[in-house]
Amino acid sequence: AQTVTQSQPEMxxxxxxxxxxxxxxxxxxxxxxxxxxxxxxxRQMILVIRQEAYKQQNATENRFSVNFQxxxxxxxxxxxxxxxxxxxxxxxxxxxNFGNEKLTFGTGTRLTIIP
Amino acid sequence: NxxxxxxxxxxxxxxxxxxxxxxxxxxxxxxxxxYRQDPGMGLKLIYYSVGAGITDKGEVPNGYNVSRSTTEDxxxxxxxxxxxxxxxxxxxxxxxxxxxxxxxxxxxRLSIL
Numbered sequence: 001a002q003t004v005t006q007s008q009p010e011m012x013x014x015x016x017x018x019x020x021x022x023x024x025x026x027x028x029x030x031x032x033x034x035x036x037x038x039x040x041x042x043r044q045m046i047l048v049i050r051q052e053a054y055k056q057q058n059a060t061e062n063r064f065s066v067n068f069q070x071x072x073x074x075x076x077x078x079x080x081x082x083x084x085x086x087x088x089x090x091x092x093x094x095x096x097n098f099g100n101e102k103l104t105f106g107t108g109t110r111l112t113i114i115p
Numbered sequence: 116n117x118x119x120x121x122x123x124x125x126x127x128x129x130x131x132x133x134x135x136x137x138x139x140x141x142x143x144x145x146x147x148x149x150y151r152q153d154p155g156m157g158l159k160l161i162y163y164s165v166g167a168g169i170t171d172k173g174e175v176p177n178g179y180n181v182s183r184s185t186t187e188d189x190x191x192x193x194x195x196x197x198x199x200x201x202x203x204x205x206x207x208x209x210x211x212x213x214x215x216x217x218x219x220x221x222x223x224r225l226s227i228l
Contacts, residue, residue: 097212
């Protein structure tokens, strides 16, 4: 069974500063993917970033980057130059490359941006 | 492209009523999913489908049914609504294996009173 843990229910950051959201996961599989999804108040689920477990290089998407520590099963999200539009719930999720490919989600971190 | 379209966006049901949540995608995705999101929680898988005519249960299937007669549509049926089914429901789709990202609809907020 897959589990994803987000230990920070809420985080806040000053606008233009950098914030890191934590995520740990557990899996016995070797072929898997990790994701961060953003859920703004509009309720949409928006893909932020995707990491392939077999790649050592950390994924980056503009101001968003991850710190993927495979041995520690850690997958944190760093948001640089935080903007008001970054305020949202952020969900970490894992996906096994087999079978139904379902996503296993953490409980989320609510990020507040302080102007 | 519309992506994944869910209807309705909001609905209030009485206990014991039934309804169907509609989901349609126009991306020719093989895989489709139904998740529910309870307050303060992540999404949990209800049912999924890997192609037309093929469906299977996820983690929390009790009280729900699905069908997949076409590639585009994946409706979710609640037969006897119960208060425990009050939740936000998301439909998602993807091309399939290989860590393909799932594309989500805007969700349906369902309240059972």
